[in-house]
Amino acid sequence: MKKVNLSTKQLSKFAGMWVAVDTTREKIVAAAKSFKEIAPLVTKPVGSKTPDERIPAAFKVPRKNERYYIL
Numbered sequence: 001m002k003k004v005n006l007s008t009k010q011l012s013k014f015a016g017m018w019v020a021v022d023t024t025r026e027k028i029v030a031a032a033k034s035f036k037e038i039a040p041l042v043t044k045p046v047g048s049k050t051p052d053e054r055i056p057a058a059f060k061v062p063r064k065n066e067r068y069y070i071l
Contacts, residue, residue, distance in 0.1 A: 001030050001031070001032040001037040001038055002030065002031050002032065003029065003030050004028050004029070004030065004031060005027055005028070005029070006027065006028045007026065007027060007028070008021060008026045008027065008028060010028070011028070011061050012061075012064075014028070014031045014061045015061050015062065015063045015064060016060075016061065016062075016063045017031045017032060017033055017060070017061055018031065018032050018033070018034065018035050018037070018038055018058060018059070018060050018061075019031045019038075019058065019059065019060075019061055020038045020041045020042050020056040020057070020058050021056055021057050021058075021059070022056045023053070023056070023057055024053060024054070029041060029056050030056075035058065035060075038058055039058075041056055041058075042055060042056050042057065042058040043055075
């Protein structure tokens with residue numbers, strides 16, 4: 001996993017990788033080749049009182065020659 005602090009405008013740098021995005025600040029928080037590597041950043045325990053808005057979102061950035069992923 002590579003922790004970064006970049007704007008979401010630079011998503012093309014992470015083509016084919018899973019990214020964790022902080023939606024409140026519109027920043028890329030981390031990037032990795034598999035979801036398992038960024039899972040601790042984008043999941044929370046059942047009893048956690050952290051608001052959902054504060055947890056980064058995760059998705060896979062499509063490569064230039066690929067279409068959108070449907071999970």
